[in-house]
Amino acid sequence: MKINTQMLSCSDFDIAAAGEILRNGGLVAIPTETVYGLAANALDGKAVKKIFEAKGRPQDNPLIVHISEVNQVYDLVSCFTPLAKKLAEAFWPGPLTIILPKKDIIPKEVTCAMSTVGIRLPENENARKIITAAGVPLAAPSANSSGRPSPTAAKHVFDDMNGRIDAIVDGGECSVGVESTVVYAADGEEPLLLRPGGISPQMIADVCGACRIDDNILSDMEAVGEVMSPGMKHKHYSPDAKITLIESDFSAYKEYVKKNFAQGVFALCYDGEGRQLDGIPYIEFGKENDPESQCRQVFSALRELDEMHAETVFARCPLKEGTSLAVYNRLIRAAAFRKIKLQQMKGER
Numbered sequence: 001m002k003i004n005t006q007m008l009s010c011s012d013f014d015i016a017a018a019g020e021i022l023r024n025g026g027l028v029a030i031p032t033e034t035v036y037g038l039a040a041n042a043l044d045g046k047a048v049k050k051i052f053e054a055k056g057r058p059q060d061n062p063l064i065v066h067i068s069e070v071n072q073v074y075d076l077v078s079c080f081t082p083l084a085k086k087l088a089e090a091f092w093p094g095p096l097t098i099i100l101p102k103k104d105i106i107p108k109e110v111t112c113a114m115s116t117v118g119i120r121l122p123e124n125e126n127a128r129k130i131i132t133a134a135g136v137p138l139a140a141p142s143a144n145s146s147g148r149p150s151p152t153a154a155k156h157v158f159d160d161m162n163g164r165i166d167a168i169v170d171g172g173e174c175s176v177g178v179e180s181t182v183v184y185a186a187d188g189e190e191p192l193l194l195r196p197g198g199i200s201p202q203m204i205a206d207v208c209g210a211c212r213i214d215d216n217i218l219s220d221m222e223a224v225g226e227v228m229s230p231g232m233k234h235k236h237y238s239p240d241a242k243i244t245l246i247e248s249d250f251s252a253y254k255e256y257v258k259k260n261f262a263q264g265v266f267a268l269c270y271d272g273e274g275r276q277l278d279g280i281p282y283i284e285f286g287k288e289n290d291p292e293s294q295c296r297q298v299f300s301a302l303r304e305l306d307e308m309h310a311e312t313v314f315a316r317c318p319l320k321e322g323t324s325l326a327v328y329n330r331l332i333r334a335a336a337f338r339k340i341k342l343q344q345m346k347g348e349r
């Protein structure tokens with residue numbers, strides 16, 4: 001059934017309206033610093049179920065719960081572990097989701113019957129105002145149709161969700177641009193990174209002394225069987241085009257793209273490189289040595305490729321370290337794990 005999707009601003013009046021829709025069991029897409037979230041009352045199983053329907057989300061992929069003040073975590077988890085406290089103190093409000101043992105108050109629709117729950121206190125002020133206006137914690141996955149690139153602008157949400165949700169709050173472009181870092185801190189001495197994001201493994205290690213990285217993040221193989229973070233095993237971020245990551249320097253990349261050029265081929269490259277490709281159509285996704293700019297642009301670049309009807313895309317391959325790891329993680333999934341490593345050309349840097 002198609003419903004009328006209201007477009008709301010971040011005025012006090014509209015935020016109050018968004019809060020009321022949420023309190024009454026509706027679905028509202030909200031801005032956060034990472035990506036837009038598709039929110040529902042996290043304590044209302046029936047409302048949460050609608051998120052899965054609107055997104056076409058697999059039933060075994062749990063949602064994270066958003067709060068507007070640190071103290072609210074005690075209502076939701078059975079143990080705010082010392083490790084989690086350290087992480088929260090360092091990175092909340094901000095783009096970090098902490099996995100903790102859940103309390104029974106959280107319905108099974110949120111956690112997909114897992115014994116843990118992911119909690120995040122976003123930095124985006126409008127996100128926190130909406131949570132406060134709702135008066136309840138909000139379950140919110142990224143507000144894209146399942147499998148599509150995550151939305152970093154209200155327009156992206158509209159393109160995927162118009163007619164399927166009650167409202168979209170337009171808070172402009174997201175400042176981080178990739179989803180939160182997800183870290184397991186429910187037990188043990190060391191945190192375990194389950195999904196890379198704007199907060200890098202090194203930043204976590206600086207606070208906690210160490211940070212283990214889940215094997216599924218670094219292995220280039222598609223995760224099969226049991227994975228700790230269910231979201232990692234699903235098809236993700238996939239645009240219509242067939243993407244291949246090209247691991248090489250720019251000149252070898254350029255040679256490769258020129259040699260394999262045909263109708264429908266696009267380059268996905270760093271700022272300033274496109275015009276050096278001798279007329280091959282391209283989309284740029286940030287500066288080569290500036291992973292923050294790549295985070296901000298990678299998802300909108302994937303959506304632009306679809307709008308331009310790209311069929312085959314050769315993408316520059318980000319590094320697997322620091323904040324770049326988050327960009328690599330999204331792109332290798334968008335590429336369905338297709339990657340080609342080229343020999344560096346002789347005499348090139």
Ligand code: TXA
Binds near residue numbers: 035062232
């Ligand atoms: O930045 C973000 O995290 C955004 C904004 C809206 O806050 N939300 C987001 O949600 O990215 P979503 O559902 O697209 O991704 C949540 C990830 C999934 O990979 C999911 O499997 C994992 O967190 N997750 C959720 N609960 C979990 C749990 N109890 N244990 C392990 N992984 C969990």
Ligand code: MG
Binds near residue numbers: 141142150179
């Ligand atoms: Mg998502």
